[in-house]
Amino acid sequence: MKIAVMGAGAVGCYYGGMLARAGHAVTLIGRPAHVEAMRRQGLFLEARTFKEHVPVVATTDPEGARGADLVLFCVKSADTASAGRALLPQLAPDAVVLSLQNGVDNAERLRAVLPQTVVPAVVYVATEMAGPGHVKHHGRGELVIGESPGSAGIAEMLEAAQVPTRVSDNVMGALWAKLLVNCAYNALSAIARLPYGVLVQGPGVNDAMRAVMEECLAVARADGVTVPGDSWAAIEQIAKSMAGQYSSTAQDMMRGKPTEIDYLNGYVARRGQAHGIATPVNSLLHTLVKLLEG
Incomplete structure (x- = not known):
């Protein structure tokens, strides 16, 4: 299958790299420093069970998505509409776009600019760009994707590439379940500049996280979304399974990059107000977070 990754940061490079490693033709569309490194030596994929240079095509131009059967859409939430418009002239009518992004409304906003099939996905992975063209995998990696005519085939392809994937008939509930965890951890990790395992030991942190969770659940119910599973157990588990991980919001702030907080806690606040x-x-x-970001 011909696959393009729009937004080849840590998430895009990990999943694109796993698919390229499985034999698919993958084009990574990303920033110049990463693209130059990948053109020289391929993508250096450092997982917990292997380290290898994976051959990929790399470019800074959205034209790299021309002719792709599948696009992994991995840009920051603030760039969803503009990146979608950049892709529009390149995509075949039957291309499928899989949104691998934080937040819950990216697929909806992408459908407003793309006529192609857009499938929302929930991403559970801990990765970072450890250097130009070098993605480091810290843990997990599973995906939950929404239903579409091609979803079963996409899931089968990802499974064959050692990416655990399931198709859900309640992907919005799964997206909200992930949003709950992000809202509980991301801002606090960024403000305190602490990894999850240390953060949760702070006085009052568990109470604050529980309050965040209750607000999120109330807003989800008002939006008509059923959030599956035990939300508090999921929050607690993250500190155990990713004890050394800093939130993506913390990583962005430490690198002086814009965060996605408007699409996490900010989104819950806006929907609550509505x-x-x-x-x-x-x-x-x-x-x-907005004050610190500024």
């Missing part, structure tokens, strides 16, 4: 639901903790965390 429904007349108070979200004081999410609103405060959003405000604090």
Whole structure:
């Protein structure tokens, strides 16, 4: 299969690299420093069970997506619409776009600019760009993708590439379940500049996270979304399974990059306001991160 990755950062490089390693033709569309490194030596994929240079095509131009059967759409949430418009002239009518992004409304916003099939996905992976063209995998890696005519085939292809994938008939619930965890951890990790395992030991942190969770659940219910599973157990598990991980928001702030906080705690605050639901903790965390970001 011919695959393009729009937004070849840590997430895009990991999944694109795994697919390229499985024999698919993968084009990574990313920033110049990473592209130059990958053109010289391929993508250096450092997983927990292997380290290898994976041959890929790399470019800074969205034209790299021309003729792709599948596009892994991995840009930051703030860039969803503009990146979608850049892709539009390149995509075949039957191409499928898989949104591997934080937040819950990216697929909806992407459908507003692309006529192709857009499938939302929930991403559970800990990765980082450890250097130009070098992606480091810290843990997990599974995907939950929404239903579409091609979803079963995409899931089968990803499974064959050692990416655990399942198709869900409640992908919005799964997206909200991930959003809950992000809202509980991302801002606090960024403000304190602490990894998850240390963060949760702080006084009052568990109470703050529980309050974030309750606000998120109230807003999700008002939006008509059923969030599956035990949300608090999922929050607690993250500190155990990713104890040394800093949130993506913390990583962005430490690198002086814009964060996605508007699409995490900020999104919950906006949806709460639309429904007349108070979200004081999410609103405060959003405000604090925006102040620090500025």
